[in-house]
Amino acid sequence: MSAEEVVVRFEGVSVERQGRRVLEEISFSLRAGHFLGVVGPNGAGKTTLLRAMLGLVPIAAGRIEVFGRPPGGASPEVGYVPQRHAVAPSFPATVRDVVMMGRLRRLGLLERPRAEDREAVARSLARVGMQDRADRPIGRLSGGEQRRAMLAQALCASQRLLVLDEPTIGLDLPAEQAFYTLLRSLEQELGLTVITVSHDLVALAAEADELICINRTMHVHGNPEEVVHSHALREAYSCEFNFLAGEIAHHERIGRER
Numbered sequence: 465m466s467a468e469e470v471v472v473r474f475e476g477v478s479v480e481r482q483g484r485r486v487l488e489e490i491s492f493s494l495r496a497g498h499f500l501g502v503v504g505p506n507g508a509g510k511t512t513l514l515r516a517m518l519g520l521v522p523i524a525a526g527r528i529e530v531f532g533r534p535p536g537g538a539s540p541e542v543g544y545v546p547q548r549h550a551v552a553p554s555f556p557a558t559v560r561d562v563v564m565m566g567r568l569r570r571l572g573l574l575e576r577p578r579a580e581d582r583e584a585v586a587r588s589l590a591r592v593g594m595q596d597r598a599d600r601p602i603g604r605l606s607g608g609e610q611r612r613a614m615l616a617q618a619l620c621a622s623q624r625l626l627v628l629d630e631p632t633i634g635l636d637l638p639a640e641q642a643f644y645t646l647l648r649s650l651e652q653e654l655g656l657t658v659i660t661v662s663h664d665l666v667a668l669a670a671e672a673d674e675l676i677c678i679n680r681t682m683h684v685h686g687n688p689e690e691v692v693h694s695h696a697l698r699e700a701y702s703c704e705f706n707f708l709a710g711e712i713a714h715h716e717r718i719g720r721e722r
Contacts (some may be wrong), residue, residue, distance in 0.1 A: 469496040477526035499658040501672035508679040510661040543618030545628040555603040566620030588616040608639035
């Protein structure tokens, strides 16, 4: 995959839900091997943007391409980590079972996993440091371990493009930082293209190559430093901006003291 290849392209994309525009005129492109963070206030349309890209919701206007094709057709080349839902401790699946689900699109309806599928699961578990948890029930893992298991599942589905929706929600700060550090190292090791939605602008800005800030419309797209200090960020977050500015200043102060 060439570093100049455009993996994802949005051109004037709008999405409607119940007669209301939740995204309007969104345009951007993402090249191979880049880590894109998508940020914005609650209800800004961040998850809708991902779902449109995956072909899970229809668009009202514009065009989306993933690997040069319309959404949905490229799904076997996309690994997806949805928002976290609590897993009951009694859920009858091991970590290995859950990670194997990432291979299901490669198998026929009645096909059993092959040796290459089992090897892919083992490699993915090792890459996220979960090989010693493979036979444990998924519901008995910590939140951070469950997130890593879902990341391994996504890697089993694709090592070209990973799409993650709020992957660290509910995690404490050390677990969140560890997850993003792992994701960044995988991106660099495997040459992945990564798109991550997060409510945590500061944490995502520390790892991403570029950020998009949306609140129904596109407010700003650029490198993290440009986005974090842009006037457009204030416009996107509106009344939330005073709190956000305090968080940014706090993290910058900590960075200078290190």
